[in-house]
Amino acid sequence: MTSTHTDDTPDAYAAFREELRQFAENQCPEALKTVVRSNQKVARAEYSAWQHKLHERGWGAPNWPVEYGGTGWDLQQRYLFEEVMAEADCPPLYHHGLGHIGPVIMHFGTDAQKARFLPRIVNGTEWWCQGYSEPGAGSDLASLRTSAVRDGDHYVINGQKIWTSHAQEADMMYTLVRTSAESRKQAGISLLLVPMNSPGIEVRPIPTIDHWHHVNEVFLRDVRVPVENLLGEEGGGWKCAKFLLDRERLSPATVPRLARLADQVAQLLAERGRASTGASQNVLQEHLYLAQAGVMGAREMLLSAIQEEMHGTLAASKSSALKLYCSELSQQLIGIALDVAGPTYAARLVDTVTNDDTEAEPLRELIHTYLFYRSRSIAGGTSEVQKNVIARDIFGA
Numbered sequence: 001m002t003s004t005h006t007d008d009t010p011d012a013y014a015a016f017r018e019e020l021r022q023f024a025e026n027q028c029p030e031a032l033k034t035v036v037r038s039n040q041k042v043a044r045a046e047y048s049a050w051q052h053k054l055h056e057r058g059w060g061a062p063n064w065p066v067e068y069g070g071t072g073w074d075l076q077q078r079y080l081f082e083e084v085m086a087e088a089d090c091p092p093l094y095h096h097g098l099g100h101i102g103p104v105i106m107h108f109g110t111d112a113q114k115a116r117f118l119p120r121i122v123n124g125t126e127w128w129c130q131g132y133s134e135p136g137a138g139s140d141l142a143s144l145r146t147s148a149v150r151d152g153d154h155y156v157i158n159g160q161k162i163w164t165s166h167a168q169e170a171d172m173m174y175t176l177v178r179t180s181a182e183s184r185k186q187a188g189i190s191l192l193l194v195p196m197n198s199p200g201i202e203v204r205p206i207p208t209i210d211h212w213h214h215v216n217e218v219f220l221r222d223v224r225v226p227v228e229n230l231l232g233e234e235g236g237g238w239k240c241a242k243f244l245l246d247r248e249r250l251s252p253a254t255v256p257r258l259a260r261l262a263d264q265v266a267q268l269l270a271e272r273g274r275a276s277t278g279a280s281q282n283v284l285q286e287h288l289y290l291a292q293a294g295v296m297g298a299r300e301m302l303l304s305a306i307q308e309e310m311h312g313t314l315a316a317s318k319s320s321a322l323k324l325y326c327s328e329l330s331q332q333l334i335g336i337a338l339d340v341a342g343p344t345y346a347a348r349l350v351d352t353v354t355n356d357d358t359e360a361e362p363l364r365e366l367i368h369t370y371l372f373y374r375s376r377s378i379a380g381g382t383s384e385v386q387k388n389v390i391a392r393d394i395f396g397a
């Protein structure tokens, strides 16, 4: 078992796969692929440019209905797109717009909101971030306290969000706010679409262990947002939030990216493994085989989940199980990679995150990725919370 990509593509899809492969090869700049290959953070400008190219080709929103700029692809095509893009080291689709808020706007938005927001997500001109979590309201999201008070034809927002990924580069934030403190706590929540250049918004970076800037605190002080930016009904935000969270956990790109990582680790083992003793190489190889088998299993789960999602029958437990399993797999795989890099480099591990040792570059990327992936079992809902969802769904607990 050397590769986890699909080699069971039916002939009917061979031409399609080739079309995707050629596009990825010719249209994605090499510099961008290098960034993706080494798991570094893709800058907004490059990301937008790539999205723009996909849009021009008609592939800006593979999973959306045609009427909103989607492709109308079937299940196999959707998966092949993700797979070929991952194999070619093209960036994953920017999830906050295409995967998260876009479908919520389609489902709950007014015609004016659909016309205003959806085209700019598909063509890559407008970037979104998610303002859900607050200090004291992460897993227990319904306890959020940021308030929005109606003042004429505006809402006035006051409060604080935390862990807001990409807030420093986003144009818009979809955010949950409390519009009523009187009723059951879920019933007093609304979903507002907030321009990030609104007066009263302050974004402060949160330094993280991996030295990347991706999460922030967002402070909102008397931020005025027009009432037409309310998504769904006032007090109906919890329904929108749950709709979104179920989809957030089902990210079609996750498994192909894991498959690519598994291939990279296999390559690393083949190159570096020679330096280690036969016994430890065998152990690492065995761990890798198990992880590769896990990726194949995850692929089957994902395909059936996408199918169910297309038919509106997807159970929350399935997307939670996938999220849980893929988080664990990504941590396992990058852990194997570090074990392969092993003792030879261990002494450099401590300072390599910040020093300029170019020889240590590949190791630096591994360590960055290792540290970043620690957050996989927290972001988007912790592993414990996923287990709760699964238990509730299956056992009615």
Ligand SMILES: Cc1cc2nc3c(=O)[nH]c(=O)nc-3n(C[C@H](O)[C@H](O)[C@H](O)COP(=O)(O)OP(=O)(O)OC[C@H]3O[C@@H](n4cnc5c(N)ncnc54)[C@H](O)[C@@H]3O)c2cc1C
Pocket (backbone or CB within 6 Å): 129, 130, 131, 132, 133, 134, 136, 137, 138, 139, 140, 162, 163, 164, 165, 166, 215, 375, 378, 379, 380, 381, 382, 383, 384, 385, 388
């Ligand atoms: C890299 C990263 C990016 C993020 N991006 C965003 C973003 O863009 N937007 C956003 O809104 N949020 C974002 N988050 C926040 C993320 O959703 C929360 O961190 C997560 O939901 C956990 O909430 P918390 O940090 O408040 O921890 P807590 O909820 O306080 O949890 C602390 C611990 O208690 C456990 N726990 C809590 N409740 C239960 C329970 N009922 N049963 C069992 N165990 C429980 C948790 O599993 C965890 O181990 C991001 C987080 C990270 C790390």
